[in-house]
Amino acid sequence: MSKEPVAVVGIGQTKHVAARHDVSIAGLVREAAVRALQDARLGWPDIDAVVIGKAPDFFEGVMMPELYLADALGAVGKPMLRVHTAGSVGGSTALVAANLVAARVHRTVLTLAFEKQSESNAMWGLSLPIPFQQPLLAGAGGFFAPHIRAYMRRTGAPDTVGSLVAYKDRRNALKNPYAHLHEHDITLEKVQSSPMLWDPVRYSETCPSSDGACAMILTDRGGAGRSPHPPAWVHGGAMRSEPTLFAGKDFVSPQAGKDCAADVYRQAGIADPRREIDAVEMYVPFSWYEPMWLENLGFAAEGEGWKLTESGVTELDGDLPVNPSGGVLSTNPIGASGMIRFAEAALQVRGQAGEHQVDGARTALGHAYGGGAQFFSMWLVGSEPPTS
Amino acid sequence: MPDAPDVPDVAVVAFGQSEHRANTADLSEVEMLLPVLAETLGQVGLTAGETDFTCSGSSDYLAGRAFSFTMALDGVGAWPPISESHVEMDGAWALYEAWVKLRTGEAETALVYSYGKSSPGHLRDVLTRQLDPYYLAPLWPDSVSLAALQAQALIDAGHTDERALAAIAARDRTSAEENPHAQLRGSAPPERLLDADYLVRPLRGHDAPPIGDGAAAVVLAAGDTARRLCTRPAWIRGIDHRVEPHALGVRDLTDSPSTRLAAERAGAFDAPVDTAELHAPFTSQEVVLRKALRLGDDVTVNPSGGALAANPMMAAGLIRIGEVAARIHRGASDRALAHATSGPCLQQNLVAVLEGDPR
Numbered sequence: 001m002s003k004e005p006v007a008v009v010g011i012g013q014t015k016h017v018a019a020r021h022d023v024s025i026a027g028l029v030r031e032a033a034v035r036a037l038q039d040a041r042l043g044w045p046d047i048d049a050v051v052i053g054k055a056p057d058f059f060e061g062v063m064m065p066e067l068y069l070a071d072a073l074g075a076v077g078k079p080m081l082r083v084h085t086a087g088s089v090g091g092s093t094a095l096v097a098a099n100l101v102a103a104r105v106h107r108t109v110l111t112l113a114f115e116k117q118s119e120s121n122a123m124w125g126l127s128l129p130i131p132f133q134q135p136l137l138a139g140a141g142g143f144f145a146p147h148i149r150a151y152m153r154r155t156g157a158p159d160t161v162g163s164l165v166a167y168k169d170r171r172n173a174l175k176n177p178y179a180h181l182h183e184h185d186i187t188l189e190k191v192q193s194s195p196m197l198w199d200p201v202r203y204s205e206t207c208p209s210s211d212g213a214c215a216m217i218l219t220d221r222g223g224a225g226r227s228p229h230p231p232a233w234v235h236g237g238a239m240r241s242e243p244t245l246f247a248g249k250d251f252v253s254p255q256a257g258k259d260c261a262a263d264v265y266r267q268a269g270i271a272d273p274r275r276e277i278d279a280v281e282m283y284v285p286f287s288w289y290e291p292m293w294l295e296n297l298g299f300a301a302e303g304e305g306w307k308l309t310e311s312g313v314t315e316l317d318g319d320l321p322v323n324p325s326g327g328v329l330s331t332n333p334i335g336a337s338g339m340i341r342f343a344e345a346a347l348q349v350r351g352q353a354g355e356h357q358v359d360g361a362r363t364a365l366g367h368a369y370g371g372g373a374q375f376f377s378m379w380l381v382g383s384e385p386p387t388s
Numbered sequence: 389m390p391d392a393p394d395v396p397d398v399a400v401v402a403f404g405q406s407e408h409r410a411n412t413a414d415l416s417e418v419e420m421l422l423p424v425l426a427e428t429l430g431q432v433g434l435t436a437g438e439t440d441f442t443c444s445g446s447s448d449y450l451a452g453r454a455f456s457f458t459m460a461l462d463g464v465g466a467w468p469p470i471s472e473s474h475v476e477m478d479g480a481w482a483l484y485e486a487w488v489k490l491r492t493g494e495a496e497t498a499l500v501y502s503y504g505k506s507s508p509g510h511l512r513d514v515l516t517r518q519l520d521p522y523y524l525a526p527l528w529p530d531s532v533s534l535a536a537l538q539a540q541a542l543i544d545a546g547h548t549d550e551r552a553l554a555a556i557a558a559r560d561r562t563s564a565e566e567n568p569h570a571q572l573r574g575s576a577p578p579e580r581l582l583d584a585d586y587l588v589r590p591l592r593g594h595d596a597p598p599i600g601d602g603a604a605a606v607v608l609a610a611g612d613t614a615r616r617l618c619t620r621p622a623w624i625r626g627i628d629h630r631v632e633p634h635a636l637g638v639r640d641l642t643d644s645p646s647t648r649l650a651a652e653r654a655g656a657f658d659a660p661v662d663t664a665e666l667h668a669p670f671t672s673q674e675v676v677l678r679k680a681l682r683l684g685d686d687v688t689v690n691p692s693g694g695a696l697a698a699n700p701m702m703a704a705g706l707i708r709i710g711e712v713a714a715r716i717h718r719g720a721s722d723r724a725l726a727h728a729t730s731g732p733c734l735q736q737n738l739v740a741v742l743e744g745d746p747r
């Protein structure tokens with residue numbers, strides 16, 4: 001059976017900040033949705049269904065908030081789905097929406113992900129109470145720091161690699177008007193002398209806590225034909241999950257991430273991701289995850305990822321730009337972060353990334369992960385429609 | 389639905405559920421769920437991880453912790469890694485996501501499960517957190533009180549009365565005598581039920597669902613795979629869901645336009661159904677749904693006892709689909725309708741139409 005090709009014809013984001021005191025949750029999501037509709041030059045009646053995603057409901061203190069958001073998202077009288085797959089949710093949400101078009105259930109779908117983290121404290125929201133977790137794991141950083149240590153020991157990567165990633169991403173963010181952190185006076189020395197939070201992760205190597213939303217309009221071939229701007233075409237998309245903890249789990253390079261990437265590359269006909277992919281938006285909440293994911297996603301051989309970072313390959317003007325938008329290290333409304341990766345990848349192949357545009361980007365990967373490095377969602381988008 | 393000719397037919401080929409209980413303090417969610425998964429997958433000779441796709445539905449607010457679904461996934465055993473997704477919704481919507489996945493042709497089989505434990509908290513309080521956080525939730529209006537508003541609106545409009553509501557309760561709980569999974573089985577006759585005090589006027593205890601814990605699972609399969617796994621697959625002929633405004637003040641609580649539209653899109657009105665399983669946690673909500681779905685007296689409604697006999701949060705909608713599928717599997721129904729709901733006063737509704745092959 002042939003699936004309907006899926007095109008991204010509208011993208012909208014809020015200006016991500018620490019606290020949007022000026023809008024309600026409904027106001028926040030509507031801002032992103034309206035911008036996506038404007039980008040696609042479509043109106044609410046053109047939308048057949050809404051697929052919304054966010055991380056745990058506790059972050060805003062609203063149980064299943066999509067029910068309350070139905071009005072703000074123009075969903076009344078339409079189907080509305082709410083996805084929750086931990087940190088990968090922004091990506092998963094886009095993939096669920098894409099499948100509605102691919103299966104020809106709907107023609108044009110609004111998909112949106114958000115988090116309004118100023119409503120609570122995400123770090124403590126992620127610190128599970130006894131008896132679920134020992135009391136010393138404060139936030140996600142406490143969980144991931146030991147796995148970063150394992151990567152460093154395994155590969156012999158120099159201690160400075162993490163700071164290079166943070167310095168690059170925070171500088172890229174200066175070119176992205178929607179990014180949360182705009183640190184105009186950033187220097188490598190400042191990153192390297194920032195306070196140690198979870199050894200080896202320093203304050204400046206850690207994602208911020210943001211309020212923000214991201215929306216996309218996905219449509220079929222017919223819809224893409226009417227698009228006022230060049231669409232991004234979905235060439236492959238996949239999700240993979242594995243358990244949180246088990247004997248033999250490789251936290252440094254989880255099998256689910258490898259399998260997910262392999263599935264996406266197979267769908268898209270990518271044989272050599274390092275050569276064939278022009279830009280990557282990967283989920284890097286802590287600096288060291290850039291070299292780790294470079295290996296996990298097949299851009300570098302095992303143990304070699306840090307060399308790409310160190311030699312400048314992942315810089316905006318490098319051979320394989322990673323997170324030209326500034327990434328999660330500069331903007332992190334958790335539930336939206338995955339969708340921002342997917343949307344930024346689409347912006348690159350549409351040639352609409354503005355100052356952080358990668359010259360000539362025709363193929364880009366969007367990547368998200370969540371939970372204990374166990375939930376993965378990815379899509380590969382291109383400037384041309386898929387041939388098969 | 390714009391069906392391309394080569395879109396695969398998708399069927400429910402297996403269904404299982406827990407014994408729904410008021411309190412399962414002796415079991416974790418995973419312990420409640422795993423026997424249901426094993427039993428359901430066993431019906432078609434599969435184990436977890438052997439289906440092409442897995443999708444679940446649950447709520448962090450019921451579990452009282454973030455990412456609660458990851459504990460269930462650990463129990464399911466996602467190794468080697470699996471293609472998997474989760475909705476923070478009733479399992480009926482997880483089934484919908486899986487149905488879409490199978491329709492893309494990317495998967496031929498899917499495991500769908502959902503579960504909820506209401507017993508650790510105070511459900512009437514917990515559900516107030518589902519309401520508009522600025523204008524409604526601060527008032528803590530509880531789910532029974534909101535349903536009572538809807539029931540009173542129905543009575544005022546002349547659509548029902550307290551005796552008719554009692555008859556619905558008595559019918560469902562009498563039907564549940566045949567359902568070993570039900571939490572409440574058997575009922576006094578309607579006239580005796582009316583002797584009870586009000587819970588929230590005009591609702592009495594019998595008008596409200598039992599609060600309890602439970603889990604359910606379904607296996608979906610496409611085309612010839614479904615025929616190989618099941619002697620009489622329950623084909624999903626149509627499935628659709630719609631949402632209404634959240635604010636009760638802008639809705640006509642005596643009607644359910646979202647249910648009617650979902651039913652139209654699912655093809656429910658194209659031919660008569662012999663059976664309907666309605667996710668009506670309150671007796672009064674069956675009145676709304678019957679009208680929206682144009683169900684006549686010739687349709688067998690809630691042979692399982694419905695949500696009035698067992699209403700495990702996040703699973704009760706999926707169970708409606710599973711119950712009609714199981715009847716089709718065993719030849720007790722040929723064309724049936726299943727309905728699931730979410731949100732206050734039937735805000736969001738899903739309708740599925742299932743059929744067996746001609747006998």
